Amino acid sequence: MYLRLTEEQKMVQETIRKFVKEELIPLENEVLKNEREGRPGLSPEKLKELQLKAKEFGFWGINTPEEYGGANLGQMMLAIVLMELAKTFVPFSFGGSADNILYYANEEQKKKYLLPTISGNKKSCFAMTEPNAGSDTRNIQMTAVKDGNEWVLNGEKTFITGGNEADFVMVIAVTDKELHEQTGRDGVTCFIVDREMGWTSEFIPTMGEGGPASLVFDNVRVPEENILGDVHRGYNLGLEWIGFARWVVGARAVGAAERLLQMAIDYSKERETFGKPIAAHQAIQWMIADSAVDIEAAKWLVLNATFTLDEGEDNRHLASMAKLYGANMGNRVVDRVLQIHGGMGYTKELPIERWYREARLWRIYDGTDEIQRMIIARNLVKGHVKIGQYV
Known part of the structure; x- marks a missing residue:
């Protein structure tokens, strides 16, 4: 090793x-x-x-x-x-x-969507979340009904990253309601849908920056050849997209936390109280030390998850751990850094408040804390993963 x-x-x-x-x-x-x-x-x-x-x-x-x-x-x-x-x-x-699942496109789809996305001539987004179907994907309501050689899509997707700028969307819709209700996985299909086919998007204001979008499909007709993957098997594509995104959240949290911690260290050596730099006070030192340990732990979780993926092994359990710990680590660190900066950290003169708002989202999107804990516990209880199996 x-x-x-x-x-x-x-x-x-x-x-x-x-x-x-x-x-x-x-x-x-x-x-x-x-x-x-x-x-x-x-x-x-x-x-x-x-x-x-x-x-x-x-x-x-x-x-x-x-x-x-x-x-x-x-x-x-x-x-x-x-x-x-x-x-x-x-x-x-x-x-x-390009999105990882777009590589499952057939040759014609690759020419029309994958290659233009890689070259930067087209922008894509992925849509699975709905107003009443976030973590509970069994509750997806958007439907796709076949009509001749087309599918007619109706429904709404929400909190879609890049939805306002995208030229096309890879969207999950129910194509066999009974099958989906029985299994919770099958019976949904992934469609590649051009904006010009009729779906609309609207910006969703949030406490952060670069807000997501709500996408509305009202009798949007999609040709048969725009199915990505297999009919009724789109759920697995959704899981693969989300699984990739999970460890990415952890990686971003690590990078932001390292920058924030360095800001705190620099400020603590400059700011003086009671005749000495606040870096000399134990309370500040402990916040710095705890943050450093948090960051290193999250970093190794992320690197282990990606190393496992590079080895061709299933990394979903590790990705959930990296996402859960990384997102919470980032929230702890930015909170400590703001505290170390005091009132200045709360102002918009420094970017800490901006990171503070962004960090809160890390614990929600691409699978909430609660979902990650459920996945991790289920894997262990059912024996899908053994304690210590990765080292």
Whole structure:
């Protein structure tokens, strides 16, 4: 067992770290100003400019297969990259990638959807959550009824990330109600639906930035060839999409927490009370120490989950653990960092309050804390996972 990054991984990490420091962090004040005035943090033009700069460094399609022009660095390397990117709240992502389930598309679908998404000419989103079906996916109400060689979709999806900007959506709908009620898994199908086919989106205001969307389908007709995967078997695609997203939440929490902790350490050495820096007070030292331990524990959970995936093994149990612990760790750390900064941390002069609002979402989306605990406990109680089996 080797518990250190390889030289290649260190090189990638340092390159990304330099890019974040030199290209992204200097934009933070501009992003905050834009967000507080109701505009996107980054304009599409600025995002494209940054992505082209990153491409010059060789970062394009980090985890995209080489046959599609990507680097295919693997899940663990992707986690390392995401941790570095999360050290800023500037809304940036490297181009050249697509949703993991879009690779299940057939050849015609790949030409029409996958390749344009990788090239950046199209934007996608994934829609499974509904107003009355979040964690309880058995309660999905959106229907798809076959009519000739088309399917007619009716229903609403909510809290869809990227739903306002997407050109097409990969949406889960019930195609066999009786089968779905019996199994809770089968009887739903995944459809690729272009916006021009008739679905509409509306921004959902939240306490955070870059809000999600509500998508409405009113007799939207989708051709048979737009089914992604198999009819009545779309639930597994949904689980695969969510499973990938879960450890990503943990990775982002680690990166943000590392940046926040460094801010707290720097401030604690500058701010003085009772004739000495607050870093000399035990109360502050313990918050710093607890945060450092929290971050390292979450980091190894994330890296273990991604290493397991790279090995071709089922990582769903580890992904749930990384998501649960990572999300809660991020909330604990940002709360301590705000406390260390005192009143200044609560103001909008510093970005801590912005991270504080964002961090609260980590415990909800892509599976709530409660769902992760249920999954972890069920796996152990039913014997799907044995204590200590991963080390």
